[in-house]
Amino acid sequence: YNPAPFFPGLSARTGKPMSPFEAKPARIPRLRLGLSALCLILAGLACQINVGGPSPPSDPIQVSTLEALQLEENWRAAFEADPIDGRVRVVITERELTAFLAARMAEAQNPLLKAPQVRLQAGEIQIFGVASAGPLEASALLSIQPLVDSEGVLAFNITTAEVGPLPIPDTLKQGLSDLLTEAFTGNLGSVATGIRITSLAIADGEAAIVGELR
Numbered sequence: 001y002n003p004a005p006f007f008p009g010l011s012a013r014t015g016k017p018m019s020p021f022e023a024k025p026a027r028i029p030r031l032r033l034g035l036s037a038l039c040l041i042l043a044g045l046a047c048q049i050n051v052g053g054p055s056p057p058s059d060p061i062q063v064s065t066l067e068a069l070q071l072e073e074n075w076r077a078a079f080e081a082d083p084i085d086g087r088v089r090v091v092i093t094e095r096e097l098t099a100f101l102a103a104r105m106a107e108a109q110n111p112l113l114k115a116p117q118v119r120l121q122a123g124e125i126q127i128f129g130v131a132s133a134g135p136l137e138a139s140a141l142l143s144i145q146p147l148v149d150s151e152g153v154l155a156f157n158i159t160t161a162e163v164g165p166l167p168i169p170d171t172l173k174q175g176l177s178d179l180l181t182e183a184f185t186g187n188l189g190s191v192a193t194g195i196r197i198t199s200l201a202i203a204d205g206e207a208a209i210v211g212e213l214r
Contacts, residue, residue: 049135049137050138051137053139053140053162054128054139056128060115060117061117063095067096068102071100071183071188075090075186078186079213086212087210088195089208089209090186091208092120092183094205097207101127101179102115112131112176113129113130114132115129115130117129120203120207122202123201123202124143124144125144125180126143127140127141127176131166133167133169138163139164141161142158142160142172143159143161144156148197148199151196152198153196154184156177156180185197193214195209195212195214196213198212
């Protein structure tokens with residue numbers, strides 16, 4: 001067996017000068033690799049960049065669609081109880097409030113917070129989540145102190161607001177205040193009655209509310 005001699009620039013098959021078109025198949029894999037790399041870069045640019053922020057709870061509350069309705073059912077039962085002294089009493093848990101906020105956020109095209117988590121401790125409502133601003137997103141923590149005036153009107157004072165390096169948008173503060181007002185006064189869903197709050201206590205993962213029908 002005598003292999004044919006090889007000369008650079010000549011075709012091993014014909015011995016004639018190699019056509020430039022014969023080299024193209026060898027370049028196709030490189031072209032495909034380049035396109036793949038470009039697609040990965042564009043996909044990365046389309047994703048949001050997390051810029052940090054407060055650490056979320058290490059034991060996140062997992063909620064379901066059915067649990068999102070529990071808060072409204074609790075208020076309905078309290079209104080239908082027809083207490084003798086005319087007072088309405090409701091206890092809200094961290095799990096119920098987390099499910100309520102998660103359901104409301106899921107309904108919005110541009111939610112105020114993603115993956116909300118609620119903790120009820122020492123007179124405060126702590127709300128964790130992920131907030132977005134354009135291509136940036138950051139972990140968020142808002143500590144909120146509920147206040148009840150002499151007329152039984154509920155207000156919320158934000159004592160801590162951290163969203164990584166991002167500014168706190170007013171829409172986030174107002175939106176959460178509106179949702180908490182619904183949850184803590186029974187003015188939500190098909191219930192939509194509302195009460196005049198006479199006392200509100202938050203501790204050990206629960207909020208105990210006592211009020212009078214308006």
